[in-house]
Amino acid sequence: MKHLNHKVLMVIAAVSTIFASLVATSACFWAGYQPEEPKCLREE
């Protein structure tokens, strides 16, 4: 059960990271609110 739980968490982590990268390559969120982007995703 714990092994399955770990796998589910890994999937959530991967999907959310992909989503963050998608937003990072865009001008902004696809909606009218833009939170502060994490430092490691910001372009210098």
Added chain:
Amino acid sequence: MSRVEYIADQMAVKIAAELQLDEDKRAVMAYGLFAFMHMSLCALSVIVVGALFGVPLEAFLISLTASFLRKSSGGAHASKPWICNAEGVIISVVPAILLGIWHYQLTIYLVFITGVIAFIWAYYITLKLAPVDSPGKPIKKQATRERLKKRSLLILNVYVVIALVSLLVYYLTANRLFLKYSFCIVIGVIWQVFTLTKTGHLLLNSADVFLNNLFKKRGRES
């Protein structure tokens, strides 16, 4: 921090602890989770409120058109997620309701001429202003600005094709739904391009202040 941001943050903290991820990965995960939750909530609100007024598809089409272009062109932003949500619902559902009431007065010529004027204006504003960044996500590199401008223009090209094909299908089948869909795309483009302009920023900032004050006052009274 909004409630949705808080939930995304807490989820990221727990997942990062369980998977032993570092602070950067946790922050990226929180950002991605919030992006997913906020955008899903916005889309769902538009569909649900649109359904209450009998125009879910039209409202969603207007919202989708604006959102997809917004991804590359940027634009004025709300100060809080719920204000963004409220503005999104108003901007998508109100035109969809009006379109539902007056769609029998729409003609192919009216949609075509409105579309031509709207797209000429959209290309001009996009070329001149896009991408419009925000304090939360500044765009510093010139190469990124050029890439996003090109992508915005490409999306506009795709919209022109979809709107024209929709008009052509209406011309061939006389199914008025296609006339409506074509006009929804035009409305979505007009709204999104308007948020790139100074007037758009002024209007959205005023709406932001108004909604903030309205709910602060209500909070004090209750």
